[in-house]
Amino acid sequence: MTPLFQYVGPDSIRVAAQSSPAGYRIESGTALATWWRDHRDDEHGWVTYTIAANGDLSIAPRRSEHVACAGGGPVRAAGEMRFSRDGDVLEVTNTSTGFCPAEDCWPAVQSALDAAGLRHPSGFTFVAVFRRCPKCSARNLVKDEWFVCELCNADLPRTWNFEPGSTTSC
Numbered sequence: 022m023t024p025l026f027q028y029v030g031p032d033s034i035r036v037a038a039q040s041s042p043a044g045y046r047i048e049s050g051t052a053l054a055t056w057w058r059d060h061r062d063d064e065h066g067w068v069t070y071t072i073a074a075n076g077d078l079s080i081a082p083r084r085s086e087h088v089a090c091a092g093g094g095p096v097r098a099a100g101e102m103r104f105s106r107d108g109d110v111l112e113v114t115n116t117s118t119g120f121c122p123a124e125d126c127w128p129a130v131q132s133a134l135d136a137a138g139l140r141h142p143s144g145f146t147f148v149a150v151f152r153r154c155p156k157c158s159a160r161n162l163v164k165d166e167w168f169v170c171e172l173c174n175a176d177l178p179r180t181w182n183f184e185p186g187s188t189t190s191c
């Protein structure tokens with residue numbers, strides 16, 4: 022099993038998410054088709070997704086918070102997915118600023134998609150690199166291999182450094 026990621030985003034979002042519906046569980050292509058019938062394709066097939074501790078895949082409209090989709094968390098992976106009209110997964114990312122999942126959480130996504138019988142890429146089509154600043158604790162999304170905190174300019178570590186259960190600075 023891949024590791025569990027705790028929510029590391031602002032507490033205000035976590036609290037607000039408690040009154041939002043959890044994501045819709047996708048255990049088959051039929052479940053996915055049912056969900057799309059109720060959600061007009063106004064995001065070009067993009068959705069928010071989370072993989073629960075038990076491996077379940079849940080999706081929600083793209084603007085949803087991951088912590089809401091996950092019913093509070095924790096998760097084995099989180100990010101965004103884009104589906105084709107036929108229900109194939111075209112793109113998958115680990116972009117979740119709420120959970121800041123490590124770059125290598127793909128196996129949890131693959132297992133869930135395989136279990137649901139959905140066709141998918143062989144890995145993340147975009148890998149988000151999240152690091153917590155060791156100096157000011159800010160959550161950073163590293164771009165272009167630039168491992169420098171955008172708030173305080175401190176150097177960021179090369180390896181993922183959000184410890185399970187770590188608290189947020191926000």
Ligand SMILES: [Zn+2]
Pocket residue numbers: 154155156157158159170171172173174175
């Ligand atoms: Zn910093």
